[in-house]
Amino acid sequence: MKKILLTTLCLIGFLGFQNLNAQETENTNGPNFPKLDTSPMDMIIHRDQKDEVIMRVIYSRPQTRDREIFGKLVPYGEVWRTGANEATEITFYKDMEIGGKTVNAGTYTLYTIPDEKEWTVILNQSTHIWGAYEYTDKQDYVRIKVPVRNSSQKIENFSMAIEQKENEAGANLLMGWADKYIKVPFSPAG
Template structure:
């Protein structure tokens, strides 16, 4: 009888231990950040030999039924050309923009949108948030390019490289809402 009581008590103790383990809090998932409202993206241009020539890193704000140019992005004011950090351009080789030769390296790409044309600016100061630290003294080149209309609405700010028709380099396309611009980058020979 004594053995039965000891066995029963042992069994109850084991059941209590197992029950205690079963009641522990479940493992928690890591606290990852939610998707950014303006997610970061990267655009890379490679030459015909598949070598990298230029890279753009930028954040992609969304239209969300807002009036973009002239309202959210004011005309005539410096713009980081995206959201969050200012847009970064890396050139892996010397390139020509307008009449200026731009050395391989890292730059910030700013724009000044206007109704009919945008001023595209490559600036030496990098790793900046927004356009708050922009300084005209750090500009490497400025070029004015015409605004073009799109046939469809571009919901998120978008950038892409296209090979120049004459094979002399690439055009950087920057589009959002109902318009886009082409920025010519020519290979230095």
């Protein structure tokens, strides 16, 4: 009886060791990284002609995925985080002029209020915000209105880009998704 019990315990111990060893082998084959976010984070940087950084924008890029975007997923007339996940963050490394208003160098949260014909673009002084849930207009630094434009091609992921103005020191921050986009004009202050 002792031999059977001892053999059984040894067998259980051996099988348990083999199972533990197999788990260790799986974990040593490489780290268990999470899958790509469905709205991955992205960043754009704008440099001047001297290659100095003027502006950086960090934002997340939600996908259209056959959904109606503006007026439905992103309601008209409501503050939007301008992307997904954390609210979009914009940093100016020099004082800038945006829509005729001077903005001091610093980091701001970039919110928008989309509407059918124009968007309100907001630079807000609260930073490191998730979504627009904690938005308050008491922290707004600048608000400007820009017209909505129709895109000639479908924009699957919410996207931003910089468009250099011809024969001028400034540029446009382009923001587009689905079949719409806007241009936010900015230039060095002074």
